[in-house]
Amino acid sequence: MAYNVGVMGAAGFAGVELVRLLVQHPDFNLVAVTSDADAGKAIADTYPAFTGMGLPAFTGHDDPALFDCDLVFLAVPHTVALKYAPLLMNAGVTVIDLSADYRLKDPDVYEKWYNTPHTSTDILAEAAFGLPELTGDELAEAAAKFAAGKPALVACAGCYPTATSLAAYPAIKAGLSAGLVVADAISGVTGAGKKATARTHYCFADENVEAYGIASHRHTPEIEQILGIQGQGRLVFTPHLAPLKRGILSTVTFSVPEGVSISAEALQELYEGFYADSPLVTVLPAGTSPKTSSVTGTVKAQVSATLAANGRAIVCLGAIDNLCKGAAGQAVQCANIVCGFDQAHGLPAVALPV
Amino acid sequence: MAYNVGVMGAAGFAGVELVRLLVQHPDFNLVAVTSDADAGKAIADTYPAFTGMGLPAFTGHDDPALFDCDLVFLAVPHTVALKYAPLLMNAGVTVIDLSADYRLKDPDVYEKWYNTPHTSTDILAEAAFGLPELTGDELAEAAAKFAAGKPALVACAGCYPTATSLAAYPAIKAGLSAGLVVADAISGVTGAGKKATARTHYCFADENVEAYGIASHRHTPEIEQILGIQGQGRLVFTPHLAPLKRGILSTVTFSVPEGVSISAEALQELYEGFYADSPLVTVLPAGTSPKTSSVTGTVKAQVSATLAANGRAIVCLGAIDNLCKGAAGQAVQCANIVCGFDQAHGLPAVALPV
């Protein structure tokens, strides 16, 4: 069975990645791609990879075709989803939201970090968090609503939270952490978005590595929420920018609690068991490390966990494509689940090997 | 209908790109991947993008499974195909050859440029040249053989010849060139192959552009043959290396013959007409230029032709992915044609937009 879908905010990097995935998906028909800034322009004018493919031009966010869709993906800045999600759901449309607006369960935390009131708390209370390997139950509820003909909303996890949580969740959930959780994550430049700035200028980004948003990045409370350590002041999250287009590698380090000990083998088994039913997450064998290039363009993640400091600490690693598993691909994965398809249905199976 | 296929030389860059394409192809079953150097190793050990996909390990080139295939792709160095193609065809296997061994119609030219005798001239005389947009008739003959249960051999065009010929052929065929044909082509580093050398070392290749093989590159006679200017001493082909992984851009410049003139509009129409039935070649509108990034990972080509020197010269441009349209993807495109499928069947539809 095929569904009609639309993408609001299709001209940004996450939006256009949605377009790439949806035009190749056998059971989603892409019927509307909107961009208030680029309305009227052809997609291929900005993204020439689509030249000659006969795609529809961008329309404005008020395109009525969106309201006739079965699902709409929102790839818009925060607060814009707060405006459109209620309108779409009132029209019976299920929303797959890539913005930050419905991710944080506590609206006060949202207001503190995003410095704007949360104006859609009813939907927030019902929203499913979209990180399928960790929130399967919430997505199952969304799927049940959709199957019953009711609109659902999935708030897809952010890019850094996805890489960081897939890496650290199994160990933290198992009680293997105490004290600080140090997450140093390295992102490609697509993470800085489509806007041409000094920061995204080739000549400043190339041959450079730097950290940014130290102690202040908005993904901090989202990671805390997923890991179940919110309000504890334990997470120190430092994002970094490196000269590549796509990819996030998150390195998460923490102490093993006093009185607890675990062997390398048991840690490996813990991770392999945890992800045994998650076909898109690969737990790497001991001695090998996740590489972002191994998952570029896919919805896959690679993770590993290694003992350090004579067994008194754990180093967890997670690699994803920030635009795909960290945004658009995960959104389609969630949409697959909501619609009752296999979670990997119609998604790219493998990265370029070289 | 599905066919069993094998890849000989699967551990090299063209070979592993074949693996990527074939594992995602709905009607080719990949049953053997061989590498004499890496026999026994898992593909994922060298190319971790395949981690967790359960692919067969490399076997040696003498793997008998190859001889039970319907088609075998040869991604081996020159002279190795001379050895294996006859054996495979004797066993009834159709061969899609990515090496240079059966490309040059005249064995004397082969012997001159490759400095080794051609030991398989019977097969050479029957071989189809694999550049579907330009050699459709030869491929149709190969398809007829295959349909009749007889083995065929397709000698797929090289990477530089593909980009250069798709760019220049329509104009040269139309009699719009006189004197030198200057082809300056820029390749990504995958073109230098998998071997780790000073030249492919990141620290020497990054932030550097250089030419190589000036007046001596082996693709010279192949380009001359395709363009129909062999033996004329008109082609000056200069390949360049630039710091990117994949992509070839070929810039071909020549004089318009004395007494001939063409308008920009007529030139554009010539190209659009020439490729009207070639869905994988996009003729760009005047004022836009082919970009290698627009075709990365696909079997697509972008071409353009522009008048220069006050209408007395033409600048043709062609962009492809050297490993995909320039090697593995074109091989699968040829295999599709030989097997009676649509030429783009099962191949990636679009590059990463960013």
Add this chain to the structure above:
Amino acid sequence: MAYNVGVMGAAGFAGVELVRLLVQHPDFNLVAVTSDADAGKAIADTYPAFTGMGLPAFTGHDDPALFDCDLVFLAVPHTVALKYAPLLMNAGVTVIDLSADYRLKDPDVYEKWYNTPHTSTDILAEAAFGLPELTGDELAEAAAKFAAGKPALVACAGCYPTATSLAAYPAIKAGLSAGLVVADAISGVTGAGKKATARTHYCFADENVEAYGIASHRHTPEIEQILGIQGQGRLVFTPHLAPLKRGILSTVTFSVPEGVSISAEALQELYEGFYADSPLVTVLPAGTSPKTSSVTGTVKAQVSATLAANGRAIVCLGAIDNLCKGAAGQAVQCANIVCGFDQAHGLPAVALPV
């Protein structure tokens, strides 16, 4: 003896490269750096390599300190030099102009290609063209004026003209070319300037090669003038952009005239002889090729010339750093000559080896 110098337009890429060179030059005191857009800002705010060096902040172009300088470098867009050069020279200041305003000897050619009237033809008639290896006589005249206490103007060659002309001039001057002169040049992204645009965005520039400005780039008449082939319609100049920060490689190909022949050895000797007194140009031995990485950050050029098409064509190569030898470094080299210093005085001696 030391001189006071200023840089007008110091916030752009060529301007800031001048700052880099001048702060390390033992005999030029940098007393003013101007930028109308960034007046009041510290240089290190935009270019953090200068952090902690105590440089003066940007002032506006009307900074009176410029008029007290011995020399002022103009790193401004075309037409802006037309405005300021006369004012500065009236004040007795010698001008080293990096803009295009005084490069073309024929003001009609300027007006045609730059689409604006030339308003300073008196100075143009007296300007020295700044490409020291080819225009030593003009620079000697400028030096004589300066020594006599009179202001001079040097119009420094553009980046593409420098690389292209150093490569091709010896052969063309020696009568070794007929018909089209095909110059395909590849530039790093600094050539596209400091402005953040879709084109300079890391995510569009990285992993991409493309041509631009086909048959229309403004460096065309400048190259024709230097090579002495203006008005002949022989030059086809095609610039390309590749994913590196700095560097231009220009590949120039042309036919040897009917009735003329030259051996590879004689061609090599021609080039070595031509540049025997040019310490900053290295003629590479046969079989090796210029690399842009070998000259990054320096005022050096590497050139080579190779016979092709069975001796009926010549392929010339030239590699420079577009910002240094192609702009700021060549300007300081010219200033050295004007001031009576050794041409390489105070300039970096060697690129990073890796």
Add this chain to the structure above:
Amino acid sequence: MAYNVGVMGAAGFAGVELVRLLVQHPDFNLVAVTSDADAGKAIADTYPAFTGMGLPAFTGHDDPALFDCDLVFLAVPHTVALKYAPLLMNAGVTVIDLSADYRLKDPDVYEKWYNTPHTSTDILAEAAFGLPELTGDELAEAAAKFAAGKPALVACAGCYPTATSLAAYPAIKAGLSAGLVVADAISGVTGAGKKATARTHYCFADENVEAYGIASHRHTPEIEQILGIQGQGRLVFTPHLAPLKRGILSTVTFSVPEGVSISAEALQELYEGFYADSPLVTVLPAGTSPKTSSVTGTVKAQVSATLAANGRAIVCLGAIDNLCKGAAGQAVQCANIVCGFDQAHGLPAVALPV
């Protein structure tokens, strides 16, 4: 006063960077460059940036000219310095050692991490550790020996230890750390050395980020020693590789001890005070972050320290050029000090601004 110097191991990346710095140094005369593997080859054959500079060819490590030098730099693998340092010092030559052989004060720690006996413990006991901003006293002793005509040995700090220690030392020394010290460092590919391997192949390194050597990198005990936390099991050091040539950014995170508190202003003042007399270290103002591109090719470091986790943690950042401040540049800085020059004497003053 000028000194004769030699470089043993000049064909590797650190060695050739020494050559670059020494040929431009006004008071060191480079009289011998040795390489057992490349003896007899010209430097420019491997590193064409030196083409045309008339440098001596590589000789073997047994070149007697080394023994007539005032100073010799050892850029050799570990254990090779153990062999040559005693021979050179016996001949009265002062040694600036870039290998790991004399860095670890405790020979047992050396033997444990390098899996080979320390055979030169007498010299080890007298060696100065070369990280001038932190070990000025040891270098002063070495300078006193040199001034007295006695040979000294300086064991220069490694690349990761330099970046990590400059970032974290002021805070840790001030008692501001408790529990784990998490150092996540990102290096450019020059850090992987000159050897062409799958890992340094452009096509595997480009567009990829990965960690390596988790819990096992040999720089771990060296960092512990510098920070004064050896034997405590507190350091978790994870190196990462990113696609750039040069640069290390080290991000060091730790808890502030219970009962201790510090304001952001006091932390900033602590760092600024600590480095007040270190002209080559820049403490960045709050809100800005070290960039590796700002120090490429120089002996400079940029550091910052930021409060996180509501003031209960500190994030320290340090950026250097791994080959320059992290290896060859620091070695020349140490040699300057030993010889009584200003520490920055003859060294590059500023990175390329773009």
